[in-house]
Amino acid sequence: MCFLAYLCEAHITKILRDKEDLLHSKAIDKRIIKQRPLTVLQAMKELCQLMAVPVKIKKDTVWIRTDIPQNALSLFRSIGMKIPQKILK
Numbered sequence: 056m057c058f059l060a061y062l063c064e065a066h067i068t069k070i071l072r073d074k075e076d077l078l079h080s081k082a083i084d085k086r087i088i089k090q091r092p093l094t095v096l097q098a099m100k101e102l103c104q105l106m107a108v109p110v111k112i113k114k115d116t117v118w119i120r121t122d123i124p125q126n127a128l129s130l131f132r133s134i135g136m137k138i139p140q141k142i143l144k
């Protein structure tokens with residue numbers, strides 16, 4: 056399992072480097088830190104913030120996903136993964 060996890064991380068790192076994706080951060084915007092490449096670790100941290108929240112409408116329940124943070128969105132696009140719809144079935 057550890058080897059497979061490392062292999063996946065290495066593959067995604069290569070994709071991010073090849074696409075030259077950059078980290079999005081308020082600290083970079085405020086020029087506190089310099090611009091740097093997006094890492095798998097940073098993208099995965101933001102991906103962990105993504106949730107689906109149940110919302111009851113009358114007798115039905117609809118699942119709505121939260122907004123996707125910018126770095127996680129970059130990860131989705133870089134690996135060619137379809138971005139989840141806002142309202143889930």
